[in-house]
Amino acid sequence: MRDEEDMAALLESTGRYRVLRRLAPRAAYHAPDGTPTRRAVFIDxxxxGLDPVADEIVEIAMVPFDYSDDGRIFAVHESFARFRDPGRPIPPEVSAMTGITDAMVAGAAIEPAEIEAFLGDTAALVVAHNCSFDRRFAERFCPAFAHLPWACSWAEIPWREEGFVDGTKLVHLAAACGFFHEGHRAVHDCLAGIELLSRPLPRSGQRALAVLLSSARAPRWRVRAAGAPFELRESLKRRGYRLGSRRARRAARMVRRPARKRPRGRERLPPPRDLPAGRSRSRSAPSRRLRPLLRSLLIRLAIGPGGAIGGRVLKDSKVVSSGAAFRRAGVPVGRSSPKIRSDLTRGRTR
Structure with missing residues (x-):
């Protein structure tokens, strides 16, 4: 082993080689010295897939470790690493990325009670490298995660400002720190994350875990631009706002049409939709999906009992806007027309 290290050091001394060493898991990073410690759990x-509602967990790994308030890591405890049968075939692209196959997870099960028992009453913090992904799946699977504070080692440590310019994924950070691990396997990702947290950052000299704890303890406020007009989309992005979920973006399109009041607190951010070249969007023109409904409603209003044109049939069913269609059909458009147009645009009738 010493000979291998000597050869690696010789190669690195030439300046023409960089040697990556395989991560060797450690049972402890600092010896106990009487400093009060807390228990954190690194989870992966x-x-x-990426949808916490439609997709399922196939592997859960958790590695508990003890840490002090100054960011030192002491003991690393026995890990929890289990497969789970998702009840459906694993997509080929997921198997190619993780190495997990249907045969490996067949019949495997994890109960939420097992997770709760592993966390126990000692866990003070949950750490993940991309909380926005892991947390949603974890809390949906086991409610115990919803009662614990979380910290994100990806978003809450300024890796790029510290010189990690090649990327902030675990594999990139590990390579920049001179080691490699078996990526996209949950327990190995946890151990790599703990290794990164134990090291000082190259520019500030602070321990990575100390920076993470300082960020996680800071108060935060979430500002939502609910109901923001579509025209302000680019301005909001420049100010650091992020578009909401796909479902929220679909609902946000209604901001551009007359609509009834919505419950407060819901995101209504507009979607980044691009129209084909040569086409433009008219605010007064209904969408394609509503045109068949508008045609049928106009005909019913026009030729039904009490209709303005009696038994006449609309010869031209092409709808440009609701007001124009009424005028072509001979229907008088008076003071009530805005209300009619509003109802029709929403696909409603009185």
């Missing part, structure tokens, strides 16, 4: 999940 492998799933069948």
């Amino acid at each position: 999940l492998e799933t069948t």
Whole structure:
């Protein structure tokens, strides 16, 4: 082993080589010295996809470790690493990335009670490298995670400002620190994350875990631009706002049409939709999906009992806007027309 290290050091001394060493898990980083410690759990999940509602967990790994308030890591405890059968075939692209196959997870199960028992009453913090992904899956699977504070080692440590310019994924950070591990396997990702947290950052000299704890303890406020007009999308992005979920973006399109009041607190951010070249969007023109409904409603209003044109049939069913269609059909458009147009645009009738 000493000979291997000597050879690696010789190669690195030439300045023409960089040697990456395989991560060797450690049972402790600092010896106990009487400093009060707390228990954190580094968690990583492998799933069948990115949607916490539609996709399922196929592997859960958790590695507990003790830490002090100044960011030192002491003991690293026995890990929890289990497969889980998602009840459906694992997508080929997920198997190619993680190495997890249907045969490996067949019949495997994890109960939420097992997770709660592993966390116990000692866990003071949950750490993940991308909380926005792992947390949603974890809290949906086991409610105990919803009662614990979380910290994100990806978003809450300024890796790029510290010189990690090649990327902030675990594999990139590990390579920059001179080691490699078996990526996209949950327990190995946890151990790599703990290794990164134990090291001082190259520019500030602070321990990575100390920076993470300082960020996680700071108060935060979430500002939502609910109901923001579509025209302000680019301005909001420049100010650091992020578009909401796909479902929220679909609902946000209604901001551009007359609509009834919505419950407070819901995101209504507009979607980044691009129209094909040569086409433009008219605010007064209904969408394609509403045109068949508008045609049928106009005909019913026009030729039904009490209709303005009696038994006449609309010859031209092409709808440009609701007001124009009424005028072509001979229907008088008076003071009530805005209300009618509003109802029709929403696909409602009185």
